[in-house]
Amino acid sequence: MRRLALIPLLLLAAPLAAQDHDGHTGPPPARLGRVVLANSCSPAAQRAFERGVALMHSFWYEEASRAFREAAQADSGCAMTHWGVASSYLHPLWPPPTASDIQQAAAAVARARALRPATHREGMYVEAIGAFWDSASTLSHPQRLRRWSDALGRLHQAHADDDEATAFYALSLLAVANSSPPDTTYARQREAAALLEPLFRRHPDHPGLAHYLIHAYDAAALAASGARAADRYATIAPAVPHARHMPSHIYVRLGRWDRVVTSNASSADAARQYEREQNLSGVWGQRLHALDYKMYGYLQLGMDRQAQALMDSTNAMTRLFPERDLVGEYALAAIPARFSLERAQWRQAAALNVREGIAPQAAAVTHFARAVGAARGGDTTNARAALAALTAIDEDLTRRQVPLWTNMVHAQRLAAESWFSLATGDTARALQLAREAADLEDRSEKHPATPGAPLPARELLGDMLLAVHHYPEAWRAYEASLAMQPRRARSLSGAAEAARLAGDAAEALRYRQQLRTLLARADASRRAVAVR
Numbered sequence: 001m002r003r004l005a006l007i008p009l010l011l012l013a014a015p016l017a018a019q020d021h022d023g024h025t026g027p028p029p030a031r032l033g034r035v036v037l038a039n040s041c042s043p044a045a046q047r048a049f050e051r052g053v054a055l056m057h058s059f060w061y062e063e064a065s066r067a068f069r070e071a072a073q074a075d076s077g078c079a080m081t082h083w084g085v086a087s088s089y090l091h092p093l094w095p096p097p098t099a100s101d102i103q104q105a106a107a108a109v110a111r112a113r114a115l116r117p118a119t120h121r122e123g124m125y126v127e128a129i130g131a132f133w134d135s136a137s138t139l140s141h142p143q144r145l146r147r148w149s150d151a152l153g154r155l156h157q158a159h160a161d162d163d164e165a166t167a168f169y170a171l172s173l174l175a176v177a178n179s180s181p182p183d184t185t186y187a188r189q190r191e192a193a194a195l196l197e198p199l200f201r202r203h204p205d206h207p208g209l210a211h212y213l214i215h216a217y218d219a220a221a222l223a224a225s226g227a228r229a230a231d232r233y234a235t236i237a238p239a240v241p242h243a244r245h246m247p248s249h250i251y252v253r254l255g256r257w258d259r260v261v262t263s264n265a266s267s268a269d270a271a272r273q274y275e276r277e278q279n280l281s282g283v284w285g286q287r288l289h290a291l292d293y294k295m296y297g298y299l300q301l302g303m304d305r306q307a308q309a310l311m312d313s314t315n316a317m318t319r320l321f322p323e324r325d326l327v328g329e330y331a332l333a334a335i336p337a338r339f340s341l342e343r344a345q346w347r348q349a350a351a352l353n354v355r356e357g358i359a360p361q362a363a364a365v366t367h368f369a370r371a372v373g374a375a376r377g378g379d380t381t382n383a384r385a386a387l388a389a390l391t392a393i394d395e396d397l398t399r400r401q402v403p404l405w406t407n408m409v410h411a412q413r414l415a416a417e418s419w420f421s422l423a424t425g426d427t428a429r430a431l432q433l434a435r436e437a438a439d440l441e442d443r444s445e446k447h448p449a450t451p452g453a454p455l456p457a458r459e460l461l462g463d464m465l466l467a468v469h470h471y472p473e474a475w476r477a478y479e480a481s482l483a484m485q486p487r488r489a490r491s492l493s494g495a496a497e498a499a500r501l502a503g504d505a506a507e508a509l510r511y512r513q514q515l516r517t518l519l520a521r522a523d524a525s526r527r528a529v530a531v532r
Contacts, residue, residue: 035050082126220485257301257518294310340352346376350373368390380423431465
């Protein structure tokens with residue numbers, strides 16, 4: 001069997017603007033990283049095929065599918081090109097496939113099988129993706145992910161020297177970890193990382209290894225281990241907007257807000273260029289995803305004017321590509337909610353508009369912001385209405401047990417209900433619900449679609465304890481929130497105030513100094529908060 005040398009993979013598009021991680025400026029070559037997957041396709045098909053594999057490793061599935069179809073045209077008898085087409089319809093860490101996706105992927109699997117893969121190993125690749133699509137009408141999405149992962153595990157065991165098989169198997173472990181029920185012990189994430197780390201040391205320019213390591217470490221308890229992959233990924237595949245964005249999944253966890261802003265500014269710019277090149281009829285969901293993370297970073301740095309401009313431009317966006325895109329819909333709801341809530345503009349939050357026709361997980365963010373904003377502004381009538389809408393979404397997601405989202409939205413409901421209870425005079429119930437929300441959110445994992453909760457439940461508990469004069473406990477709540485989500489501006493400010501009121505002037509000063517450093521480039525009104 002032929003083993004191809006590593007070759008740089010080029011995207012057939014104009015170069016995109018560089019991300020300046022290491023002080024370099026100017027546009028780089030349009031790079032996707034270095035990938036090799038030995039197979040029996042003809043040399044004429046090989047370049048497009050491996051470009052498709054590299055694109056798939058960076059989750060650019062639309063372009064991956066095009067590359068695999070180009071390879072199939074170059075070598076109509078190569079079964080692996082149709083494996084690639086079928087694989088491009090499976091988005092393991094994203095929402096389940098549509099009916100159209102299932103139909104097209106099943107046809108690609110059937111074509112690959114009909115061509116009879118040339119080797120046992122290639123046959124195992126085809127049967128692994130077939131294990132997912134064969135059961136589309138009989139098993140749930142999480143069950144199909146497990147079938148796919150088990151088949152890839154067998155491929156990995158039978159061909160331990162195939163680094164691509166190992167990479168895809170690690171990805172499948174992450175997909176199963178995020179499915180129902182989510183793995184909050186991080187056992188599968190650690191197993192995936194253990195497979196990926198030695199490969200990444202051998203292949204530092206491989207896009208999938210860096211990408212999947214970021215996902216493996218995308219948890220508060222693991223994030224520090226992901227810094228190397230985060231710092232590398234955007235330079236490995238700068239032609240991919242998602243690759244420019246992904247490092248911020250680790251930077252958010254570590255409170256590196258400057259890097260959150262710069263990586264997502266770069267990603268959004270690259271995504272905008274792709275929209276122009278492809279003449280897309282709407283805003284690409286990947287651009288909105290980057291803008292949500294960028295907004296989060298702006299708000300932690302107190303850069304409110306930039307945040308205002310970002311929100312205004314986002315509010316003017318009406319059409320998405322694709323038309324139903326959960327990541328894009330979530331960002332459209334989250335960006336204005338964050339702008340109001342992070343700045344404690346409660347009346348503004350209470351008046352947010354609910355976008356029509358968006359996914360319930362996205363609509364929940366707006367209802368949460370409206371409920372908390374109205375309750376904290378003393379408007380119990382509107383708080384009750386928003387809470388009722390949020391409760392209906394929570395009950396629907398709980399009934400359907402939607403992975404990751406179920407606990408996230410239920411924690412939002414409990415937190416919103418706690419502030420409603422406080423506004424209506426039931427302090428004991430308010431504190432009970434606020435603690436339940438914080439405990440649930442602490443033992444749950446966020447969905448990759450979001451950089452974090454609209455406001456962390458543990459931070460909100462600190463706000464409530466401060467409001468009812470439980471200063472030492474409020475201080476502990478803010479400390480616990482900062483341990484999970486370091487360098488959040490609201491938590492630092494709250495901890496400083498709680499420590500001062502608890503009588504510890506030295507600790508209050510320590511928090512205030514951290515806040516001053518964080519807000520060094522903030523708008524004047526935000527800097528004033530740090531020195532009061």
